[in-house]
Amino acid sequence: MAEQSLMKDGLGRAAIARIGNSLAQVIPQFDARAFEADARRGLDQLELKARVHHLIDVLHRHYDLPFKKLSNYLQHLPEVWDRGSAADNKAGFAAWPVIDYVAVHGLAHPKEALHTLEKLTPLFSAEFAIRPFIQQHPDFTYAKLVDWCDHPSEHVRRLASEGSRPRLPWGMRLPQFIHNPEPLLGILQKLKTDESLYVRRSVANNLNDISKDNPEWMIKLCAAWLADSHEHTNWIVKHAMRSLVKAGDARVFPLLGYAAKPSVTLSDITLAKHTIALGDALEFNCTLSGGKRAQHVVVDYVIYFMKANGKLAPKVFKLKNIALAANETVVISKRHSFKPITTRRYYTGAHQVAIQINGTEIARREFELTR
Incomplete structure (x- = not known):
């Protein structure tokens, strides 16, 4: 992988210069040069999240202000913020440590801190920074989240949903919502018909998180929403149920318009x-034949990966959503790459590939992965 494509470079030297120059415009006596020199020390050896923590520490050394006073200055930062190049998809990372600073050093001042996060979240989502406040100041923060659902900025409305996700990736978990998602209902209900796709996608992600621990609660809510038949809400429900669809939960398929009991045969x-080398691809096909009536079905494939302990572990991959006419036959082909990737380690040996219809496996074959 080329160096310039690494995520940690979103908080590299150019980002540090942008941070320093922007802060110097809103904070009196902020020494951008001294901050940049301090921030660059040891930076190259750090990965992305370590850089966030490092820069928070450096900022604290150079702010030299009580948080209440500092927060007043930070709230004006969006007016002068250097957003970097529009062609750089990691340019937004520069605001990450500035925003998360509020969660580390403003936790004792929730009123000022949350107002600051409201102002800063359009620069880079404050979804990580808001979570300690949900934990430490639950009533005050919850009231603010509900209030934000009516905010004119889509970034602030999204923060209400994304920041309260029970299992936000890279973020601290919120066990109170994992155990009982009921408090989230007030937020989700207010955002379920939001005009912004950015917000609706977050609502779907929040519901998808809930489905992993409280599927009955989530399915009941989605069924009620579908009864209203609103275009935006229907989109949310479809995307919110993706984990339950992959898991083959039979309750969700009729809600999404798929056959409750599909009549399909598979060659x-x-x-x-039957033997592929690491770096090659598995190519397979199969033929689906429908029954006497037209039906909609979800077709996925499963790779059973060999693990280090010699056991197989399944991973479901999306294949196709198919509208089958009566007695229609469809040929499906797929190519699955086994090129090395950073998020998965491959082990040689016997693997398996399977096809599932509406979450139910109906055929499986074995193949060998070699070096």
Whole structure:
């Protein structure tokens, strides 16, 4: 991977210069040069999240102001913020440590801190920074989240939903919502028909999080929403149920317009090769035949990966959503790459590939992965 493509470079030297120059415009006596020199020390050895923590520490050394006074200055930062190049998809990372600073050093001042996060979240989502306030000041923060649902900025409305996700990736978990999602209802209800796709996608992600621990609660809510038949809400429900669809939860397929009991036959899975080398791809196809009535079905495939302990672990991948006419036959082909990636380690040995219809596996074949 080329160095310039690494995520940590979103908080590299150019980002540090932008941070320093922007802060110097709103904070009196802020020494941008001294901050930049301090921030660059040891930076190259750090990964992305470590850089966030490092820069928070450096900022604290150079702010030299009580938080209440500092927060007044930070609230004006969006007016002068250097957003970097529009072609750089990591340019927004520069605001990350500035925003998360509020969560580390403003936790004792929730009124000023939350107002600051409201102002800063359009620069880079404050979804990580808001979570300690949900934990430490639950009533005050919850009231603010509900209030933000009516905010004119889509960034602030999204923060209400994304910041309260029970299992936000990279963020601290919120066990109170994992155990009982009921308090989230007030936020989700207010945002379920939001005009912004950015907000609606966050609502779907929040519900998808809930489905992992409280599927009954989530399905009941989604069924009620679908009864209202609103275009925006229907979109949310479809995307919110993706984990339950992959898991084959039979309750969700009729809600999404798929056959409750699909009548489908599948020819055996045909493999282009039964032995593939690491770096190659598994190619397979199969033939689906529908029954006497037209039906909608979800077709996924499953790779059973060999693990270090010699056991197989399944991973579901999206294939197709198909509208089958009566007695229609459809040929499905797929190519799954086994090129090395940073998020998965491959082990040689016997693997398996399977096809599932509406979450139910109906055919499986074995293949060998070699070096």
